[in-house]
Amino acid sequence: GGRERSDARRSWAVLGEMAELGDEAISEHDRVGRLAVRLDVSRLVVVGTGRSLSAMHHGAVMEGSWGAEATIVPDRDAALALLRSELRAGDVVLVKASNSAGLGVVAEALVSDGGAVSPAPDGGDGDFTR
Structure with a gap:
């Protein structure tokens, strides 16, 4: 997480609701929030409101995230604004949620901003590299 050098490539997980659970x-x-910390994801951005998404953020905090490593934002516009203000060259971003969460728009906007995308093998939103 936050133990990286300032010039190190950072990993971002931008995650929304997993429907139908x-x-x-x-x-x-x-569990997913805790796993993001265990996997040493540099920044977790939880997108949306509701108990499930609060649980994801809380899981990350309880697993040892501190400061701004785990952030919860109300919607995809807020997520995109955060990413646009904080992404650095070389950062890698995973955008993932159920299709109903609509986070594909975030990935598409980042690509339009000049990033490259690698499709996810499962047909999900994929990874973005700036």
């Missing part, structure tokens, strides 16, 4: 929604979102 039923009774497991809260615990699974919490």
